[in-house]
Amino acid sequence: MLKNYFKTAIKVLWRHKLFTFISLFGISFTLLILIVIASFVDHTFGPVTPEKKLDRTLSVTMSILRSKSGGMAAGPLFSPYFLKRYVKSLKTPELVSLSSFHNPIITYKNNRKFNFALKFVDGEFWQILDFEFIEGRGFSTEDVEMRNPVAVISRETRDKYFEGESALGKTIEADGQNFRVIGIVENVSLLRIMPYSDIWVPLTYTKDDLNKICIMGGFPGWYAMILARDKSDLPIIQREFNKHLQEVEFPEGRWVSVNTGANTYAEAITRSLFRQEGDTKSPLLIFIFVLMFLFMLLPTVNLVNINISRILERSSEIGVRKAFGASSMTLIWQFITENVIITLIGGAISLFLAILVLMVINDSGMIPHLHLTLNYRVFMVSLVICLCFGLLSGVYPAYKMSRLNPVDALRGGQQ
Amino acid sequence: MIKLNGIEKVYQTEKIETLALYDINLEVERGEFLSVMGPSGCGKSTLLNIMGLLDEPTKGKVFIDGESTVSFKDRKRANVRNRKIGFIFQSYHLINDLSVVDNVELPLIYRTMSSAKRRKRALEALEKVGLSARTKHFPSQLSGGQRQRVAIARAIVGGPEILLADEPTGNLDSVMGGEILDILNKLVKESNTTIVMVTHDDSIAHQSDRIIRLFDGSQVN
Ligand SMILES: Nc1ncnc2c1ncn2[C@@H]1O[C@H](COP(=O)(O)OP(=O)(O)O)[C@@H](O)[C@H]1O
Numbered sequence A: 001m002l003k004n005y006f007k008t009a010i011k012v013l014w015r016h017k018l019f020t021f022i023s024l025f026g027i028s029f030t031l032l033i034l035i036v037i038a039s040f041v042d043h044t045f046g047p048v049t050p051e052k053k054l055d056r057t058l059s060v061t062m063s064i065l066r067s068k069s070g071g072m073a074a075g076p077l078f079s080p081y082f083l084k085r086y087v088k089s090l091k092t093p094e095l096v097s098l099s100s101f102h103n104p105i106i107t108y109k110n111n112r113k114f115n116f117a118l119k120f121v122d123g124e125f126w127q128i129l130d131f132e133f134i135e136g137r138g139f140s141t142e143d144v145e146m147r148n149p150v151a152v153i154s155r156e157t158r159d160k161y162f163e164g165e166s167a168l169g170k171t172i173e174a175d176g177q178n179f180r181v182i183g184i185v186e187n188v189s190l191l192r193i194m195p196y197s198d199i200w201v202p203l204t205y206t207k208d209d210l211n212k213i214c215i216m217g218g219f220p221g222w223y224a225m226i227l228a229r230d231k232s233d234l235p236i237i238q239r240e241f242n243k244h245l246q247e248v249e250f251p252e253g254r255w256v257s258v259n260t261g262a263n264t265y266a267e268a269i270t271r272s273l274f275r276q277e278g279d280t281k282s283p284l285l286i287f288i289f290v291l292m293f294l295f296m297l298l299p300t301v302n303l304v305n306i307n308i309s310r311i312l313e314r315s316s317e318i319g320v321r322k323a324f325g326a327s328s329m330t331l332i333w334q335f336i337t338e339n340v341i342i343t344l345i346g347g348a349i350s351l352f353l354a355i356l357v358l359m360v361i362n363d364s365g366m367i368p369h370l371h372l373t374l375n376y377r378v379f380m381v382s383l384v385i386c387l388c389f390g391l392l393s394g395v396y397p398a399y400k401m402s403r404l405n406p407v408d409a410l411r412g413g414q415q
Numbered sequence B: 001m002i003k004l005n006g007i008e009k010v011y012q013t014e015k016i017e018t019l020a021l022y023d024i025n026l027e028v029e030r031g032e033f034l035s036v037m038g039p040s041g042c043g044k045s046t047l048l049n050i051m052g053l054l055d056e057p058t059k060g061k062v063f064i065d066g067e068s069t070v071s072f073k074d075r076k077r078a079n080v081r082n083r084k085i086g087f088i089f090q091s092y093h094l095i096n097d098l099s100v101v102d103n104v105e106l107p108l109i110y111r112t113m114s115s116a117k118r119r120k121r122a123l124e125a126l127e128k129v130g131l132s133a134r135t136k137h138f139p140s141q142l143s144g145g146q147r148q149r150v151a152i153a154r155a156i157v158g159g160p161e162i163l164l165a166d167e168p169t170g171n172l173d174s175v176m177g178g179e180i181l182d183i184l185n186k187l188v189k190e191s192n193t194t195i196v197m198v199t200h201d202d203s204i205a206h207q208s209d210r211i212i213r214l215f216d217g218s219q220v221n
């Protein structure tokens, strides 16, 4: 029977080329956008290299400071002193890393000008993050303390600055200092703000005063990454940090309160997107789901509409089928099969297009080192979406059609 | 074979109520060729649709093979239509998206049967109506007479005991109409099929075993 449904479905779709085209277009286009969005979301939030331990990592980045007079400052504005005193001192974590956000720098070599991103990091940075080293290694806590002039650079930096030659042991100039290259890592996307840079050097080379007693630091700011021994330690660490926060002193005199937290990655992004205070329990995910749902709703309604009008158009066919022995159930299955087949074909087309589009986006260089991939999670989500799509758009029209009396169907569907 | 008991049919529309059939009592014997005549709008099609379980009467009972169909659910009704009844309509009602042979196979796809066997029986039915040369055509490529012959092939392919034909020659000229009638006559003789045919044409009706006449939803004799 299933084979019959399948055969009939193919015949019908083939004969109704215009309808098939319109449906396929609608389905593939919607799915294409969904897959690309999902890929972005995955790329931004998922545990990809070098942030492989995201599930047991917390970060302290954003904060809101308030002054006595009601003034407010919000953003990534902590000083290294604050992070050292209140985050580094946490007892529960396995590791705490202190690093700067990336600084845009300009450097010259043989009269050629280069724009790079430079990041000041500590030894723990290389332990918490799992960079993919092409050559060499990261620097150690000792390197940082001894102020050894060492640097890690990205593959692209090597290709540009050293014109593709091996860079290990060679010298690169950054921020008025010469550094010896001790490691080359695979490029990191700008969307992964924690690890992202072109050049990484010991944080002891920053021109910021690491020991200046203040809460607020300079541009582009500093953040701390906290690696827990185990996922289950995360709430304990968060509680410990909140206790530290209650004891915060305000050396500047200007500020009277601070609002921040040790956040998971999704929470941190939410904080920066919505400048939200206090509890940050995954409203981002809800937001994304609502958005996706609304986004799906439109084409689904549209497809249901197309399906209903197609059914009315085919009502005399339905009448004929009923007259010659098709039961309502048979016809419902027939219709659902048609819809599932067409959505699966649409899904295949959209996957194919998505691969092309992702390639184009990656190659366009809009976002440095963006490397969107279509991984199995994105694929599975898309497939499920596809099937929901097929069922949603098929079940209602099929039900409506099955209610039709054969005589009425033969007459053309008006009851 | 078919027995109608006190059949009444009322069409309820927003403004008016039409009494399409009133107190119809009728019995059709196995192998009988019955003609139904009457002016337009007197309820002939309604009667045929009720006999064929395409429509339900407002009152009264339809018996097929001695079995009351009142309690039949959708699936059972579909099964009876599939196994026991073949329809022929005035406007053919072929599926334009399907080829001639696929159209003829239609009743068989709602049975469990291998596709090779289905195809074989469809081709045999097409041979009986003299259309072996047109199996791969689509309905839009055929003349009216040819289309009606496809419709007959579809009606007989499943070997039904009852053929219900609603003005099968109504859209055809007298030559083609005559051919269609010859085919139907031959079928009754060969396979002892029961035929109920609605017609306007006296000369056609007189070739049948019995004629009943309707007037304004009632049987007159
Ligand atoms: N679906 C319907 N809704 C309302 N009235 C109908 C419907 N079908 C038929 N009728 C009415 O019932 C009567 C009988 O119709 P029908 O059986 O088609 O007549 P015939 O086939 O003899 O021309 C007519 O008056 C017609 O207008």
Ligand SMILES: [Mg+2]
Pocket: B044, B045, B046, B166
């Ligand atoms: Mg009629």
